[in-house]
Amino acid sequence: MGKNVFVSLGLVLSLLMTPVALPTAAIAQSVSITIGTNLNRGRGITCSQGERLLRNRGFRNIRRMDCRGRFFIYRALRGNSRFEIAVRQSNGRVVDVRRIGRRR
Numbered sequence: 191m192g193k194n195v196f197v198s199l200g201l202v203l204s205l206l207m208t209p210v211a212l213p214t215a216a217i218a219q220s221v222s223i224t225i226g227t228n229l230n231r232g233r234g235i236t237c238s239q240g241e242r243l244l245r246n247r248g249f250r251n252i253r254r255m256d257c258r259g260r261f262f263i264y265r266a267l268r269g270n271s272r273f274e275i276a277v278r279q280s281n282g283r284v285v286d287v288r289r290i291g292r293r294r
Contacts, residue, residue: 223247223275223284230282237262240277249273261285 229235229243237257241264244252249266255274256263262277276286 223287225284225287227284228282229277229284232281232283234280235262235277235282240264240282243282244275244277249275265290 223244229247230239235243237254240257240262241252241254244264244266249264249268252264252266254262255265260279262279264275264277266273266275270292271289272291274286274288274290275284277283278285
């Protein structure tokens with residue numbers, strides 16, 4: 191019985207000594223996208239990956255306009271503006287960003 195008490199006490203002490211993982215502040219990615227911005231560190235992307243990468247950069251309501259060629263074309267909102275973004279499929283680089291209007 192004495193041995194069980196020491197084992198239990200040792201277990202409790204080891205749990206108390208274990209560092210507690212505290213929540214860390216999220217590190218926001220840059221939401222600035224210009225021509226030449228690399229979304230995927232130079233690796234090729236799929237159309238759905240391009241949509242997700244744009245969402246991670248602050249765009250919302252993303253629509254895939256054309257994902258059939260070498261360039262993927264998306265339309266998305268950011269702030270009060272609408273944008274058309276062209277991303278190269280082979281390396282995930284932004285090749286064109288156009289503001290096409292303001293949101294109403």
